[in-house]
Amino acid sequence: MTDPRPLVLHLVDDATPGGVTRVLDQIRSCTLMARDARHEVRPVSRKGGLPRVQADLIVSHLAISWRSLPALISFRARHSGTPLVHVEHSYTEGFTALNVPFKARFFTLLRTAYALFDRVVAVSAPQANWLARRGLVRSDVLQVITPVVDLSAFRALNTPQGPALRIGAIGRLHRQKGFDTLIDAVRSLPQREISLHIHGTGEEEAALKARAAGDPRIVFHGHSEDPAAVMSHLDIVAMPSRWEAFGLVALEARAAGRPIVASGVDGLSQSAGPQALIVSTPSAEAWAAALSARLKRGSTPGAMDRCATAEREFAAAWGQLLADLAAPQELHIAA
Incomplete structure (x- = not known):
């Protein structure tokens, strides 16, 4: 038929x-x-x-x-x-x-x-x-x-509780994503117990690893076939993109109940949602201040929509x- x-x-x-x-x-x-x-x-x-x-x-x-x-x-x-x-x-x-x-x-x-x-x-x-x-x-x-x-695997994750220690950056290692700024910001933070976990591959990998300068708090994980498993190990998701038509990682973080710190450029201002902490100045100093503020608030993102619809x-x-x-x-x- x-x-x-x-x-x-x-x-x-x-x-x-x-x-x-x-x-x-x-x-x-x-x-x-x-x-x-x-x-x-x-x-x-x-x-x-x-x-x-x-x-x-x-x-x-x-x-x-x-x-x-x-x-x-x-x-x-x-x-x-x-x-x-x-x-x-x-x-x-x-x-x-x-x-x-x-x-x-x-x-x-x-x-x-x-x-x-x-x-x-x-x-x-x-x-x-x-x-x-x-x-x-x-x-x-x-x-x-x-x-x-499909956000079902992200919605199934438990919301992180307690202190926020693990910051995640997920995406192609490209100038667009602004991970260089994020690395500089994390290196300037005094807290030794925090860590930055970068998931992805790309042409900027060698340069970003050199920029991390051996800081043991900054870990490169490469590409993962299971984005929900990656998200399960994170307390906060950072998105310092220089441009972004939308930003699926932000949608996944919201569905997983993870707090977001984002640059808010282009469509990222929409995908990150109203609960995101927006960093309006693209500098390491501004990002360090925003991350410090978010870390003090702990892991709970506040009101969560989980992107149910x-x-x-x-x-x-x-x-x-x-x-x-x-x-x-x-x-x-x-x-």
């Missing part, structure tokens, strides 16, 4: 472990999302053109660049009758400020690329506000869907997007 559900095809050009891959795993495996559609993920190469595909809705999780723009224009032309959506996982106000020297040219690229899509999905409200304020996306095309992963809200948002863009009479659904 033919499956009557519409087919949603997600195109991705980055298969490395990380937030995008984990969100796509959630889309593909979520039973709530499976009620509305069949979701399939298709890896594609960043080199050359994009393949011709058959689907009722096509979703791009691709990296937009001048090099990829001709392929994207060609892809749009070859799929003119199919609703096309782009999810912007990367570009933010913070990213642009720190990494884009020729902003007018960059904004031209984004306006041109986004105009090819029937809908552009921002992963946080701050990111969407920036896209709208810069005139990069028309308001009637822009939508916010905050990403999520995050998965349902995510599935509902995608279901609504599908309903908006692909009305039943337009879908290639077998009777």
Whole structure:
């Protein structure tokens, strides 16, 4: 019997472990999302053109660049009758400020690329506000869907009690994450009983280890396949990112009942939640002061929401997007 559900095809050009891959795993495996559609993920190469595909809705999780723009224009032309959506996982106000020297040219690229899509999905409200304020996306095309992963294992963790001693930093070892600032901050703290646990790998690993200068309180654990197990050993989660479209680690920390100290840039101000301690100045001194204040308060984060409805809200948002863009009479659904 033919499956009557519409087919949603997600195109991705980055298969490395990380937030995008984990969100796509959630889309593909979520039973709530499976009620509305069949979701399939298709890896594609960043080199050359994009393949011709058959689907009722096509979703791009691709990296937009001048090099990829001709392929994207060609892809749009070859799929003119199919609703096309782009999810912007990367570009933010913070990213642009720190990494884009020729902003007018960059904004031209984004306006041109986004105009090819029937809908552009921002992963946080701050990111969407920036896209709208810069005139990069028309308001009637822009939508916010905050990403999520399966949070059940994090909600199952017991809330830490007593003194806060173990600070965690989780993510790719890249300049973006600001772990250099965090290391400097921890090294300046006088408490010998505290420790900083850094989980992740990346190109900055050697430089960060050198920056730790043999401080026995700073431990590098590498990559872990079990994020919930990592979270279970932490009392506080620190996120000193320089830019961050959303921040899944913050969502996981909230679900686990862990206090968060975060930079609050871009979408991190949303994902960290109202109970997070926000550090507005990106300096080691400001981070040391914030960590000291948080450590004195102990492990309990205060009022906890545990992100109880995050998965349902995510599935509902995608279901609504599908309903908006692909009305039943337009879908290639077998009777």
